[in-house]
Amino acid sequence: MEKSVCAWAMKQPIEREYHDREWGRVNKSDTYLFEFLVLEGAQAGLSWYTVLKRREAYRAAFDNYNLEKLASYEDSHIEAIIGNYDVIKHRGKISSVFNNARSALQLINEYGSLENALWQFVEHQPVNNHWKTMSDIPASTQTSKEMSLFLKRKGFKFVGETICYAFMQAVGMVNDHLVTCYCHQEIIEGNAL
Template structure:
């Protein structure tokens, strides 16, 4: 993490438990957008994402469809992948369904760690897995409910980002 954006993100956000549905949806969106790219690329576009996707207002995003894609590509600094952009709208509709079914997106997603952060005790970065049984289960669950760009690796990165899993190394000051 040499870039200041990465350092600030790591030190202030990554691994801190998130229970706000809007922020959880933001991270689902950003982790999906990151697929195949560097996290720094997505961090640099984060404000563009917030503007393009209505500050992650799930109900408002659920009303949008593919007809909004060209405008978003033209006006905002986001990853210009039509499928990733379209997934935000369909994922918002799926998130609304989860909110109705579980009472919140928070309840639906945190169930995969029993409602409490899983704290790992890694001493070296290479020990940190790319996916786990929990992220595989979350991925299956989300895909079954219509979410896109939620593979097991994306789900694990999401779990790390939102503090469902604490993967700060044992000697990390942020632990």
């Protein structure tokens, strides 16, 4: 019998795999956190599928999210990325990766890690929501608005409150799987360990 899953994950196999294995599951790795700041920023105005299918190209284009390398790049490197990788061809979004790497290194210097800087917004514990329908899930929250303002003050770009909420969902700060989705309870039990 097919397990019940969130409706957004039923269109493409890559979405289903991402939904089942990653979305909403706690990951506090600085590299992973930065990857999702990049991917969620790239997704602004586009479908998640459009970005997700390019995930490996993003890793290649952005040196597997090596912050020191990315921080050293100038906007002159944008054309090489556009010409050689299947990423979203938005110069502002590409430039923001270099800028955000520099800002991320400053956060790491100040807080010890991206985890410490970003997970503080949920007191370092995932929030388990109990949504019944997709329409119940907010596009942003007060917490994502606070995170957005914080990141903007720290020099980040493409980190609006909706992007920040999508980021929070992606890295497991919030569990927004519907209560009817098999992942919802699985994640709650995993977080309790």
